[in-house]
Amino acid sequence: MVDEKTTDETVSENKDVKEEQDVKKEQKQKNEIKAEIKKLVAELESVKKENGELKDELASEKDKYLRMLAEYDNFRRRSQKDRENVYADAYSEALSEILPVLDNIERAMSYSDSGSFSDGMNMIVSQIAAAMEKLGIEKFAEAGEKFDPMLHNAVMHIEDESMDENVIAEVFQKGYKKGDRIIRHAMVKVAN
Numbered sequence: 001m002v003d004e005k006t007t008d009e010t011v012s013e014n015k016d017v018k019e020e021q022d023v024k025k026e027q028k029q030k031n032e033i034k035a036e037i038k039k040l041v042a043e044l045e046s047v048k049k050e051n052g053e054l055k056d057e058l059a060s061e062k063d064k065y066l067r068m069l070a071e072y073d074n075f076r077r078r079s080q081k082d083r084e085n086v087y088a089d090a091y092s093e094a095l096s097e098i099l100p101v102l103d104n105i106e107r108a109m110s111y112s113d114s115g116s117f118s119d120g121m122n123m124i125v126s127q128i129a130a131a132m133e134k135l136g137i138e139k140f141a142e143a144g145e146k147f148d149p150m151l152h153n154a155v156m157h158i159e160d161e162s163m164d165e166n167v168i169a170e171v172f173q174k175g176y177k178k179g180d181r182i183i184r185h186a187m188v189k190v191a192n
Contacts (some may be wrong), residue, residue: 033134092183095137095176099184102128103173141175141186143168151175151182154191163191 104124109121132139141152146164158169168188175186 006187028031055094056142088178088181091178092181095178095183099176135178137176137178138184139176141168141171141188142143143170147188151186151187152188152190155187158189158191160191165192167191 105121105125105128109118109125129139131156145168147154151166152175155172156170160169163169167190169191170189171186172182173187174190176183
């Protein structure tokens with residue numbers, strides 16, 4: 001019987017030892033799992049931080065790209081406007097050099113007594129007027145029109161009760177424009 005007790009005790013002790021080993025093994029596994037979880041949580045936090053930094057960097061680069069795109073678009077518009085203005089400016093400058101010649105021819109016609117001279121001058125004036133019309137240049141300012149400071153340059157002022165207020169009494173020099181662009185303002189005398 002002693003042998004049986006010893007065997008039972010041995011078996012019981014072995015069970016206790018085995019259970020203790022199993023508990024230690026489980027505890028060790030739990031500790032390893034906890035350590036692995038801590039490691040994974042730390043990696044996750046690091047990845048989240050890196051992801052946030054990359055999102056910020058992406059947003060910054062996207063902002064730079066959009067700004068550069070807007071700057072390019074503005075540059076393109078300015079360049080287009082400059083090209084259009086260069087043409088209009090050159091056109092206006094060339095015509096402003098020719099207009100005094102036309103003015104002098106018209107003045108000479110008003111003082112001419114000879115019929116053939118006057119006919120020749122009329123032909124020149126009508127030819128220049130036709131050329132300017134082809135180019136889209138309009139003449140403006142007639143006596144009796146309403147004075148407009150955007151189109152007319154008032155160099156004289158008279159009081160005349162027979163005329164309305166701010167009316168052109170006399171045109172000294174015709175004005176010229178191409179579309180909305182004024183090439184030369186008309187020089188006028190304004191009444192009242």
